[in-house]
Amino acid sequence: MTSTGAVRPGGRTARVREAVRRATLAELAEKGYEGLTVEGVALRSGVHKTTVYRRWGSVEGLAADALDLAGGEPWPVPDTGTIEEDLRELTRLVVTGFADPETGPISTAFISASARNPVVAGALHAFFAARHEQSAPLVTRAVERGELPVGTDAADLVRTAVAPLYYRLFISGEPVDERVADRAAAAALAAARAGVLQEP
Structure with a gap:
């Protein structure tokens, strides 16, 4: 996976990355990994195909980056008392x-x-x-x-x-x-x- 860049939160790179992540998840939900394509993600996200290829390189890069973002999100770990x-x-x-x-x-x-x-x-x-x-x-x-x-x-x-x-x-x-x-x-x-x- 190629680097997606590091910018301040809310910057253009962060917005593009989130848009591509959302599109990747939507494509996976509808078509599975077998149906995931760079073209499909580009079309759904509104990000130019050339940009997607340059930053993520392939469907493997798209999936890996979506997982990377998900790993940083909070998980509702139970705290019931026992x-x-x-x-x-x-x-x-x-x-x-x-x-x-x-x-x-x-x-x-x-x-x-x-x-x-x-x-x-x-x-x-x-x-x-x-x-x-x-x-x-x-x-x-x-x-x-x-x-x-x-x-x-x-x-x-x-x-x-x-x-x-x-x-x-x-x-x-x-x-x-x-x-x-x-x-x-x-x-x-x-x-x-x-x-x-x-x-x-």
């Missing part, structure tokens, strides 16, 4: 996100693209790393309340909680619902309480 409810809310958030008719196809397209292209795969890795960092307070609060052992790895706890959901969604094709989400959260919590997810 780690049990927090994890349950977190796993349910994943389920409802993929079931949403607007956001679900976009998330699916990103994952599909990451399996095919190393540029998008790297961007998706960075996106999840940002999400893990944002979810760290969930574990910090639980340790302070005495609900989890000191040294529990926040990223590993989140991975353990959501991994069964992604397996069903993208590997086995089995149904995913709130019951499955709650079981995944409970299994992750049991592992954490047993000390399995403590940092080395």
